[in-house]
Amino acid sequence: MDDKAMHIGWKEEQIEEVKQRGFLSRLLLHGVESRGTLPVALEDRTDPQFSKAFFIWLSANSNILSFSAGTLGPLFYGLGLRDSSLVILFFNLLCTAIPAYLGTFGPKMGMRQMVHARYTWGYWPIAVPCILSLASMMGFNILSAILGGQTLASVSDGNISWTVGIVIISVLTLVLSFCGYKVLHYYERYAWIPVWIVYLVVIGIGAKSISAPPPAEPATAGGVLTFGATIAGFVITFCSMMSDYTAYMRPEVSRWKVFWYTYIGLLLPIVIIQILGAAFIIGMGNVPEWQDAYNENSVGGLLEAVLRPAGNFGKFLTVLLALSVTANTAPTIYSFCLIFQVFIPPAALVPRYVFSILGFAIMLPLAIVGAHSFYETLSNFLGLIGYWAAAFCAAIMTEHIVFRRNNFANYDATAWNKPSRLPSGIPALAAGVLSFGLVIPCMNEVWFVGPIAAAIPGYGDIGFEVAFFITLILYLPFRYLEIRWRGFS
Secondary structure, eight states, X not given: OHHHHHTTTOOHHHHHHHHOHHHHHHHHHTTOOOOOSSOOXXXXXXXXXXXXXXXXXXXXXXXXXXXHHHHHHHHHHOOOHHHHHHHHHHHHHHHTHHHHHHHTHHHHHOOOHHHHTHHHXXXXXXXXXXXXXXXHHHHHHHHHHHHHHHHHHHTTTTSSOHHHHHHHHHHHHHHHHHHOHHHHHHHHHHHHHHHHHHHHHHHHHHHHHHSSOOOOOOOOHHHHHHHHHHHHHHHHGGGGTGGGGTTTBOTTSOHHHHHHXXXXXHHHHHHHHHHHXXXXXXXXXXXXXXXXXXXXXXXXXXXXXXXXXXXXXXXXXXXXXXXXXXXXXXXXXXXXXXXXHHHSGGGGGSOTTHHHHHHHHHHHHHHHHHGGGHHHHHHHHHHXXXXXXXXXXXXXXXXXXXISTTOGGGSOGGGTTOGGGSOOSHHHHHHHHHHHHHHGGGOEETTEEOHHHHTSTTOOOOHHHHHHHHHHHHHHHHHHHHHHHHOOO
């Protein structure tokens, strides 16, 4: 606590008021992590279980939100099963590489992702991507809570409302995120197992109805690109939290090892479950009971209807599927706490877990309010968040590969909380903001279609790709100018 307080400049008596040592000590004894943005020292990076980088992302994406994202291809963009599956596969093959690459930074520097981002975005300008990331994380958690709540309601025969289901999911999320790194990793190591069993049963029961999808209209470039942007938005926003879960790992590990554990952990569940979502939403047209259940309780109702022939066992499996969203929402709230402390540096004095309560307080009411407009919200949300995340990643990767020469020795690890010893962040902020001069004409949203997107047959959204490459191109000269002006930092 003293180390975290020193860089904020609080007086000693103020620090003592916040500590509440007796209460904190009891929490720490029970395995609750209090560390926030303070980097993990080299001697404390001792975790040898690098497979955790696989299991946390395997479990976090083995849920019904991934399933729902896959349904958007047929529902919103007019794609058949083959075209939806190809878009899901190839966009994820490309896009999951970016967060997996950033995950390799944790063992080498012991820093949370947004703390490391200060070496590109600066101490104060990092507030902009922090705000966008916090909003994105809350958006994901709200959507997940809605899905979990709807699924619980669908299996309760009217005894549980959507609202009660959302409360149950939110409380479980709070408990898990409150505990921190060790408890989260332990939970995520096993949370995927029952979910994959459920999906195997779903496939076994529903295989006949999805095995012969009806002929689809030829895919348009617009449908492919816009669905691809949605898929990209689903995965690339993990970039702001990747090293949060590798910061305690031993630094001598090969970066390739961490990369492949992370990459496969992301890719495997996302691709398989999103394709299942596309297949079952198309197969729904063959089974009136599925359609009726979907109309009543959205995706949760659809999956409950598929499992209905299994009787009470099917209901039990549906409950497991509903609870699966906590494997995604809990790590998200955990990273929400850390990013909030980067956004407001004095908050680093307060133990990390306190902000889990703040995340819970935001997530719960908004999920209840937004429960009746899930699909419109999901489509718009996933499309929008990909733009800022692409610009954010492009600047960080360019800084590391070009200016730091892919060498962590070129970072001054002691400068993480000293604005004068960090880059100003102006090159990254300027490159990101200016990229939107071209991103906006390339957007295709329900409420706006840019002129460049409109020129693509079927109105294709290429804003994600443009945000990444324009930010990369602009960051290079801007950063060179900064180095000449104020030296390398």
